Amino acid sequence: MRSYILSFSCPDRLGVVARYSSLLADAGAFITEVSNYTDPVTERFFLRCVFDDRALNVTMDTLSQRWQAVADELNATWVLRASDDLPRIVLAVSAQDHCLSALLTKWRAGALPAEIVGVVSNHELSRGLVEWHGLPFYYLPVTKETKPQQEQEILSVFSELDGELLVLARYMQILSDGLCQELAGRAINIHHSFLPGFKGAKPYHRAWERGVKVIGATAHYVTADLDEGPIITQEVRPIDHETTVERMIHLGQDVEANALSQAVRLHCEQRVLLNGQRTVIL
Structure with missing residues (x-):
């Protein structure tokens, strides 16, 4: 059966x-x-x-x-x-590996209904972790001048591995409009803020400056509009006036990893359907 x-x-x-x-x-x-x-x-x-x-x-x-x-x-x-035809996922990561680690751990434990097939990164820092899990690691450094060529290499790896979903697990490079369009509906990002507030860089610093009482993370589909893609999951953590920026960042890492893992699971179980700029989760 x-x-x-x-x-x-x-x-x-x-x-x-x-x-x-x-x-x-x-x-x-x-x-x-x-x-x-x-x-x-x-x-x-x-x-x-x-x-x-x-x-x-x-x-x-x-x-x-x-x-x-x-x-x-x-x-x-x-x-x-x-149901057992598991989506093939390629992960992208930069220097911070907390989201990458969470996804690999859940995948190895059988808690993620997907087949992770490789990892691309613009840093070498995660190579050991990735190869310990028996996965190919692709080091693709990038500069402003080499960005078009580097993105073509990402697409080549994605195609070579028969990827179906690209997961940006704290990949801290803004994808070009062309790449976003190429991967429309097939790329998920985690943003370390409760969108639509504090979009862009250093959201924890700006949240601290505003004295927020809740921090959060948002997993969303990637579009050409930065941090504006359809939202899949959001998670929050209460804080207070004593919480420093450094503590917010540490707390936020858990929230980011949980939100992204949940979003990937929902996508792989075909529970996420696009409704314009919004999503329906069934």
Whole structure:
């Protein structure tokens, strides 16, 4: 018995649920989990469904073809894949490795439904950690002058490893508009601030100057607009007037690692669907 995940979004209309559910029922797909949501503002319908093949009476290729016809009718954007067909992830990191360490630990423990296939970095500092986990490490130094060539190397590695998702685990380089467009919907970043506040550099310093009582981190999809991509997860930690910038940074590292790990897990489980500049988490 093998399970599959179907996720899709489409303009809301009468009969959407009937169309997809009757198709699965006719094919003998045994539904085990369903989540759906209709946005009353955008008038779009979102659904995630898990089913298994215990009673399937057609091949998955045939089922996919039948669903494609329905998806065309519904004008749906969709993904259908086996639950054990784990997304292939490439990680990018700079000097700080706390997010990288958290992701590698969860992956090694089987708590991350993904296959991490390699790590790229503009620093050598994480090579030992990465190679200890048995993964290839790609050192790609960058300067302002070499940025276009370095980004092409990132894309080459991503393609060579058959990557499906690029995770910026505190990769402290701003991606070019071209690279953002190339990886649209396939790149997740962690920003060490509770966006949309304190975008850009040194958010903890600016948060301290403003005397905030809560610090946070935001995992979001990467877009050409810096720190403006659709938000997937956010986590916060309370602080007070005695909390120094240094202490905020240390507390924030845990928050960043947790938020990013959660976002990657949700993406890999096909629970994140784009709704314009927002996301629906099912």
